[in-house]
Amino acid sequence: QVQLVGSGGGSVQAGGSLTLSCAVSGHTLNLDTVGWFRQAPGEHRDEADLVARIIWTSGSPVYADSVKGRFTISKENAKDTLFLQMNSRKVEDTGVDHCYTDSRIGPRAWSQGTQVTVSL
Numbered sequence: 688q689v690q691l692v693g694s695g696g697g698s699v700q701a702g703g704s705l706t707l708s709c710a711v712s713g714h715t716l717n718l719d720t721v722g723w724f725r726q727a728p729g730e731h732r733d734e735a736d737l738v739a740r741i742i743w744t745s746g747s748p749v750y751a752d753s754v755k756g757r758f759t760i761s762k763e764n765a766k767d768t769l770f771l772q773m774n775s776r777k778v779e780d781t782g783v784d785h786c787y788t789d790s791r792i793g794p795r796a797w798s799q800g801t802q803v804t805v806s807l
Contacts (some may be wrong), residue, residue: 689713689796693786696801703776703805709769709798711787717791718743721769722760726783726800735785739771743788753779776805 695707707723717794722740726732739760741748759772769786783800
């Protein structure tokens with residue numbers, strides 16, 4: 688099994704920056720993709736939208752159109768930790784961000800949600 692611990696949420700004004708991190712531990716050998724989903728206010732987690740993801744081994748990123756050019760996802764291999772650098776935050780970026788991993792074996796793993804609030 689894989690365990691995920693997310694951190695770095697908080698409040699920021701529109702235009703500001705925030706960085707999320709996600710520590711990954713456990714059986715990482717079969718990990719395929721890792722990244723973040725955002726659960727908008729009033730939504731259930733299964734309605735959340737993908738924000739960004741990377742291939743665990745190669746680090747090739749994919750971004751939602753709404754965050755392209757503003758967000759950067761990266762991975763620190765030595766510590767098995769993901770980062771999501773979020774610049775030029777918008778009010779519509781408000782929500783609960785969930786780190787996730789998909790494995791070639793086993794179910795999707797999730798971190799606890801991290802609240803991020805963007806205000807004018």
